[in-house]
Amino acid sequence: MRFHDILNSAATNLWHNKGRTFLTIIAVFIGSLTIAITMGINNGVNDYLKKQVGNVGKTEQMSILPGSSSQDTNEPQKYNTKKSSQNADGMMDKNDVKKIKSVKGLKDFKALKDCDVDYVQGPNKTKYIIIAQITEGINYDLKVGHQVATSGKKAQILITKPMVKSYGFKNAQDALGKKVTLVTKSPVTKKKAKISATVVGVRNDSIVSKGFAIYSNGLGEKIIAANQKGLPHALKDKYVSVIATPVNKSASSIKKVEDNLTKKGYSGMTLKEAVNELFLTFNAVTGVLIVFGAIALVAACFGVINTLYMSVRDRTKEIGLMKALGLSKGKVFSIFSCEAILIGLFGSSLGLLLAMGLGSAINNFAAKSFLKGLDGFTLIQFNWSSSLLIIGIICLITFLAGTLPAKRAAKLDPITALRYE
Amino acid sequence: MSLLETRGVTRTYGKGTTKFDALRGINLQINKGDSVAIIGKSGSGKSTLMHILALLDHPTTGSVFLNNEPTSKIKNKALNKLRNQTFGFVFQQFFLNAQDSVLENVMLPLKIAGVTGRERRTKALAAIKAVGLESKVKNKASALSGGQKQRVCIARALVNDPQIIFADEPTGNLDSATSENIENILFKLHQEKNITLIIVTHDPDLAKKCERQIQIKDGQVVGGTQQ
Numbered sequence: 001m002r003f004h005d006i007l008n009s010a011a012t013n014l015w016h017n018k019g020r021t022f023l024t025i026i027a028v029f030i031g032s033l034t035i036a037i038t039m040g041i042n043n044g045v046n047d048y049l050k051k052q053v054g055n056v057g058k059t060e061q062m063s064i065l066p067g068s069s070s071q072d073t074n075e076p077q078k079y080n081t082k083k084s085s086q087n088a089d090g091m092m093d094k095n096d097v098k099k100i101k102s103v104k105g106l107k108d109f110k111a112l113k114d115c116d117v118d119y120v121q122g123p124n125k126t127k128y129i130i131i132a133q134i135t136e137g138i139n140y141d142l143k144v145g146h147q148v149a150t151s152g153k154k155a156q157i158l159i160t161k162p163m164v165k166s167y168g169f170k171n172a173q174d175a176l177g178k179k180v181t182l183v184t185k186s187p188v189t190k191k192k193a194k195i196s197a198t199v200v201g202v203r204n205d206s207i208v209s210k211g212f213a214i215y216s217n218g219l220g221e222k223i224i225a226a227n228q229k230g231l232p233h234a235l236k237d238k239y240v241s242v243i244a245t246p247v248n249k250s251a252s253s254i255k256k257v258e259d260n261l262t263k264k265g266y267s268g269m270t271l272k273e274a275v276n277e278l279f280l281t282f283n284a285v286t287g288v289l290i291v292f293g294a295i296a297l298v299a300a301c302f303g304v305i306n307t308l309y310m311s312v313r314d315r316t317k318e319i320g321l322m323k324a325l326g327l328s329k330g331k332v333f334s335i336f337s338c339e340a341i342l343i344g345l346f347g348s349s350l351g352l353l354l355a356m357g358l359g360s361a362i363n364n365f366a367a368k369s370f371l372k373g374l375d376g377f378t379l380i381q382f383n384w385s386s387s388l389l390i391i392g393i394i395c396l397i398t399f400l401a402g403t404l405p406a407k408r409a410a411k412l413d414p415i416t417a418l419r420y421e
Numbered sequence: 422m423s424l425l426e427t428r429g430v431t432r433t434y435g436k437g438t439t440k441f442d443a444l445r446g447i448n449l450q451i452n453k454g455d456s457v458a459i460i461g462k463s464g465s466g467k468s469t470l471m472h473i474l475a476l477l478d479h480p481t482t483g484s485v486f487l488n489n490e491p492t493s494k495i496k497n498k499a500l501n502k503l504r505n506q507t508f509g510f511v512f513q514q515f516f517l518n519a520q521d522s523v524l525e526n527v528m529l530p531l532k533i534a535g536v537t538g539r540e541r542r543t544k545a546l547a548a549i550k551a552v553g554l555e556s557k558v559k560n561k562a563s564a565l566s567g568g569q570k571q572r573v574c575i576a577r578a579l580v581n582d583p584q585i586i587f588a589d590e591p592t593g594n595l596d597s598a599t600s601e602n603i604e605n606i607l608f609k610l611h612q613e614k615n616i617t618l619i620i621v622t623h624d625p626d627l628a629k630k631c632e633r634q635i636q637i638k639d640g641q642v643v644g645g646t647q648q
């Protein structure tokens with residue numbers, strides 16, 4: 001028997017029992033729908049992460065802060081050398097940096113000092129407060145311009161899109177090469193210092209350092225110098241964070257380094273982890289969907305088994321006849337497997353189609369509501385490879401479910417089958 | 422020349438208290454080109470014997486020889502080919518697929534053989550013509566009369582040009598005129614194509630038309646004629 005005749009026989013039988021076929025397909029359909037949506041969300045999130053973080057480079061770069069245990073509880077904390085009230089303010093000193101440097105598995109340490117700026121002024125002279133940090137050496141996602149210098153003395157700054165208009169630039173392009181003035185004062189002398197910085201780039205909205213302006217290394221140093229004017233030497237070594245690069249980039253060794261840091265009273269987190277943490281809600285949603293989809297598919301398997309047993313029973317005489325006329329066991333098995341696979345194919349394709357429809361509706365809604373402001377985030381996305389993978393896997397599952405009844409059909413003895421009433 | 426031969430064939434159904442010996446030591450020989458009638462009362466074991474001769478069933482003890490070779494040695498694949506191309510079957514009940522057309526039903530053995538396209542159609546139409554059902558080609562099998570159904574079964578049995586046709590009560594449920602028609606078709610095939618006929622029947626008229634009769638009683642050969 002040729003393949004197309006086998007397929008035809010399977011399809012004809014499904015068609016002759018439309019009602020039964022339809023009910024079995026529904027379960028497969030629900031499973032496929034939920035799993036396709038899950039996959040769509042995963043694709044969407046990953047795609048966004050890639051856009052946001054993919055070109056950042058150095059996503060394994062770790063930023064290390066003092067352990068946050070003092071903030072976790074209202075109870076007074078017992079003093080020990082690792083936990084003193086002095087570092088409860090979130091600042092670290094030389095000793096801290098030394099201890100961090102002693103942790104194995106990290107290299108390229110850089111201790112970042114705090115830079116306090118009172119306000120900033122653009123061409124229109126309006127005073128604005130600014131949230132900013134010194135560059136961590138990663139590639140920030142830019143609308144125009146280039147990254148700030150990570151070493152040297154140049155005073156450069158990356159501003160965000162909203163800052164462009166507020167500071168009085170016509171547009172992002174117009175801001176490039178122009179100066180802004182940062183005003184800072186020393187806590188000791190109370191003397192104001194004006195520092196001018198060149199805008200070299202405008203950032204896109206991003207989940208990486210969201211809403212932060214970025215200083216070049218040189219600008220940071222200037223601000224710090226102004227901040228610390230008149231400060232006794234011992235107080236100058238105050239650091240907000242230490243950044244370092246793990247020597248081994250595998251997840252397990254990064255975990256080990258982080259555990260070691262925790263033991264010493266610090267907390268380390270890579271950029272990648274920080275970004276992933278933002279997507280915990282989506283992970284929770286997809287987790288629930290996956291469980292739901294899996295349950296639907298398990299139910300679908302029983303549906304397929306049941307339907308095929310019914311089909312084998314209905315067609316017992318026909319099977320007996322075909323075997324008496326020389327059809328091999330293998331071909332009988334194929335006919336019923338084909339039926340199972342067709343159920344899987346129809347169910348999964350329909351599920352996928354509806355998922356695509358639902359997906360675009362949800363995307364439209366999301367863009368107007370809870371994803372507003374996250375540029376370039378399409379929540380649910382489909383691509384060919386993963387769609388085909390879903391169809392393939394579901395067909396495989398239904399095929400496996402169908403093997404039980406198909407085997408029974410293949411084993412039927414022709415005479416017994418022909419005598420079957 | 423011996424085509425089919427049985428030596429001490431028995432067939433036992435069931436186990437323990439429900440154990441039943443349907444055949445008890447059958448020895449017979451059928452030659453190529455014979456037309457043989459297997460006759461006997463209902464329940465005497467005619468169908469059981471025919472199924473064993475047609476290699477659809479295995480004897481409990483004893484052996485069957487096809488062209489002087491023991492059939493127990495035939496591999497599955499070869500057995501399927503034999504059933505498909507060397508043997509033609511007309512069963513006691515019709516066993517037509519009611520939902521399918523006459524053409525589809527007659528094409529079934531060709532489908533199983535993997536014959537496709539025009540060749541399949543032409544052969545099936547020729548077989549349908551041989552039983553005089555050209556006008557019903559497209560009709561559903563369920564929409565035919567008993568005699569017509571039986572003719573479809575014969576068309577299906579001869580579509581692959583078999584060497585042997587096994588027919589179990591081919592005229593069992595038919596009136597005498599229709600029976601005659603079916604008989605004529607079968608004997609015409611026998612004469613024109615030298616097909617060996619093995620017919621199970623309890624109709625004495627049909628039995629007389631065969632060159633040989635084998636009478637079965639309680640699973641044993643109790644008499645018969647050899648012309």
Ligand SMILES: Nc1ncnc2c1ncn2[C@@H]1O[C@H](COP(=O)(O)OP(=O)(O)OP(=O)(O)O)[C@@H](O)[C@H]1O
Pocket residue numbers: 419434435441443461462463464465466467468469470513
């Ligand atoms: N699968 C089976 N299990 C148990 N007994 C069986 C089975 N098949 C047949 N028999 C018994 O074997 C005996 C012979 O059956 P068989 O069908 O060969 O009779 P038959 O001569 O063809 O009768 P009929 O003329 O009514 O068709 C019968 O008594 C029947 O009850």
Ligand SMILES: [Mg+2]
Pocket residue numbers: 467468469513589
């Ligand atoms: Mg019988």
